[in-house]
Amino acid sequence: MSNLTTSIQLTQQSTYKLNNGQHIPVAGYGLYLCPDEQSKHLVYKALEAGYRHIDSAVYYGNQRSAAQAIAEFLKDHPEVKREDIWFTTKLTNDAHGYEETKKEIALIASEIKESLGYLDLVLLHSPKSNKERRLGTWKALQEFVLHPQNEVLNIRSIGVSNFGVDHLEEILNWDGLLVKPVLNQLELHPWLPRLELREYLCKHDILAEAYSPLTQGYMLNDPELLELEKKSGISKIEILIKWSYLQGFVVLVKTEKEERIAQNLNILPKGNNDILGETSNLGKIELPSSVLEALDKPDSHVVLTWDNVDPTLYKDGDI
Numbered sequence: 001m002s003n004l005t006t007s008i009q010l011t012q013q014s015t016y017k018l019n020n021g022q023h024i025p026v027a028g029y030g031l032y033l034c035p036d037e038q039s040k041h042l043v044y045k046a047l048e049a050g051y052r053h054i055d056s057a058v059y060y061g062n063q064r065s066a067a068q069a070i071a072e073f074l075k076d077h078p079e080v081k082r083e084d085i086w087f088t089t090k091l092t093n094d095a096h097g098y099e100e101t102k103k104e105i106a107l108i109a110s111e112i113k114e115s116l117g118y119l120d121l122v123l124l125h126s127p128k129s130n131k132e133r134r135l136g137t138w139k140a141l142q143e144f145v146l147h148p149q150n151e152v153l154n155i156r157s158i159g160v161s162n163f164g165v166d167h168l169e170e171i172l173n174w175d176g177l178l179v180k181p182v183l184n185q186l187e188l189h190p191w192l193p194r195l196e197l198r199e200y201l202c203k204h205d206i207l208a209e210a211y212s213p214l215t216q217g218y219m220l221n222d223p224e225l226l227e228l229e230k231k232s233g234i235s236k237i238e239i240l241i242k243w244s245y246l247q248g249f250v251v252l253v254k255t256e257k258e259e260r261i262a263q264n265l266n267i268l269p270k271g272n273n274d275i276l277g278e279t280s281n282l283g284k285i286e287l288p289s290s291v292l293e294a295l296d297k298p299d300s301h302v303v304l305t306w307d308n309v310d311p312t313l314y315k316d317g318d319i
């Protein structure tokens, strides 16, 4: 399933429709390794720049600050509504299991509910526990989604991260399944295109969300990428971010440098979905086919995060 789509119509405010009918903004600002004391300021700046999607996790230790920044931004910008902003957090692996998950959701609520009211999306950060505990977590999460008036936290969507086909099959074939995962957040970039897994996701109407689209910085001095930058005259950052959008992913980019926030987002044109038409060039992003062909590495499997051990291949009992 090689995808050499050379152009796509998207803007900074574009959204994709999930399998539960909710709309997720395609451009996300990620908070992994953003120090908590800077996160409030950085998220506020990201929202000012135009991001409407923030990705955090219990593990990152910055979800409270991120939520506070969103609340402050909404107070300062009455034209922007809570529904315009998407906030994701992730459960730690230690919180897998029915009771453990309910406890961690209560902790998440204590950190974000006052600021946000409800949570757009909660993910299992990885499959790294065991089948019984993963399904216990899913049972608890489903209950939150199915009972939005519950006293703890209104959660609108639930999903997974770093899940392989086997982990997804477990949920999708479970006889207690009532709510499907809306998306799978994965390390995805030209050196890790995960074609088979994406085909499976597509078949089951589960969106692929890309983390580490800039390879967490590891491949930014790759000679082939530098050569492409030189030949095409397109910066390597623009090449990698556009590659990710052209695959149809929701794209999460992290920076803790203020000036890079807008630089990364402005790779997408400004504007909203409504102004895009079949014949309009407004909102079109593209890469030359020569660049896409060079980055088409269907068999490459270079895992740069998670200590270079692919979490989608985790088997119960592995460390």
Ligand SMILES: NC(=O)C1=CN([C@@H]2O[C@H](COP(=O)(O)OP(=O)(O)OC[C@H]3O[C@@H](n4cnc5c(N)ncnc54)[C@H](OP(=O)(O)O)[C@@H]3O)[C@@H](O)[C@H]2O)C=CC1
Pocket (backbone or CB within 6 Å): 029, 030, 031, 032, 033, 055, 056, 125, 161, 162, 185, 186, 210, 211, 212, 213, 214, 215, 216, 217, 237, 252, 253, 254, 255, 256, 257, 260, 263, 264, 305
């Ligand atoms: N579910 C999961 O297991 C995981 C989820 N994620 C999510 O995805 C997000 C993004 O992925 P992440 O792993 O952080 O990596 P990215 O691919 O977004 O890369 C981030 C790195 O690129 C640098 N960078 C960013 N913008 C530029 C630029 N314009 N020019 C040069 N360098 C730049 C950053 O440095 P600097 O900050 O100094 O600008 C940082 O070192 C995370 O923050 C997190 O929200 C990430 C990993 C795992």
Ligand SMILES: O=C1Nc2ccccc2C1=O
Pocket (backbone or CB within 6 Å): 032, 059, 125, 305, 306, 307
């Ligand atoms: O977000 C994350 N980024 C990571 C990189 C390495 C290991 C774990 C993680 C995360 O949970």
